[in-house]
Amino acid sequence: MWNRVEHYVDEIRANRWYAYFAVFCRISLAIAFGISGWVKISGERFAAGLPSNHPLGHYFDALLDTGFYYTFIGMGQVMVAILLLIPRSALLGAIAGFPIMLNIFVLTYSVRFEGTRTVTFMLLANLFLLVWDFQRIKHILPFQQTQRELQANSDKPRAHPFPYVFFTLVVLTLATVIGVNQIMYDIRPGNSAEECMNGCRDGPTPQASKQFCDCIYTKGKVLGKCLEEFEKAKAIELGANGRNQLRP
Structure with missing residues (x-):
């Protein structure tokens, strides 16, 4: 199974369209982390337009009152954004950003926040970046390619056909997330x-x-x-x- 995963990752890394999508995911996540982190470093309440009586508003008010811990979170998010923007450190940014995104994902769903769809998209983008760099991550796992397999993969000709199936699945996944979010709760507090x-x-x-x-x-x-x-x-x-x- 792991050999098939490695083979698939090697195939997509040889295609420039997947590389473009990886860059898009990196930049999108970096912008999101950067904006969110800078708001916290500036000492402003995140999502200032969200009423304090909103379930997530309660959380943001309490988080703002934690003082330098709030600033510390912002500095961590800005650091993740910087790591994602630098190609050599993008994997480190994806690894550091994943637990942050997973935490936000669980938080927004637990309070029925209207932004759950966007957060889900961001978590999926983060997961894609981890898969994209699987060949580097695998060395901390108990599964490794042999030198013969690595040589065989490196000798393959590089092709760049447009991955219609992959991007169709991306669109269907996004549509599924939107549809499921629309019906999973019988009531939401909304944003106001x-x-x-x-x-x-x-x-x-x-x-x-x-x-x-x-x-x-x-x-x-x-x-x-x-x-x-x-x-x-x-x-x-x-x-x-x-x-x-x-x-x-």
């Missing part, structure tokens, strides 16, 4: 009270949804408590709607 309320109009339980938004943005309760109240209100509203439909 207005956005949350707008999402209540077309739902099957508009009153319960409005109570949820009020619980988040007016009462400032934690997400878990608001979800508990929403589930109870939803059950009551659905029961009432069912009884109304049965009436002659």
Whole structure:
């Protein structure tokens, strides 16, 4: 299995289109890490437009209050951005950035943040960069190519056909992430009270949804408590709607 993985990585590294995609992933991640890190170094609250009563707003407010720890995180993110921009250190940047991206990925999904799609794309880009440099990473794993295999791979002619299948899979993956994020939660707090309320109009339980938004943005309760109240209100509203439909 590992030999097949090595063979596949060797094939894609011989194709300039994959190389262009790797550069795109590096630059995109570097920009994201750089902007996020610089905001923290500047001592500003990240996502300043996000209300404090938002579940993620609570987190950003608390993180800002940690003082030099907040600055330390920003310096780490800027360092990752610099490493990603330098070709020789890009692998180190991808390795250092992966746990950061994984942490952000879990965080955004746990609070039902609207930016989960973008964070998922970034995590996938980070994973691609790790696969891209698999030949270098493999030396810390208990699987290595033999010298004969390395010589055989180095003697292969370099070809540059456009990888239609790969980029089709990329598009399908992005579409799948967007689609799954659209249906995986029955309710989200949105990024503002207005956005949350707008999402209540077309739902099957508009009153319960409005109570949820009020619980988040007016009462400032934690997400878990608001979800508990929403589930109870939803059950009551659905029961009432069912009884109304049965009436002659």
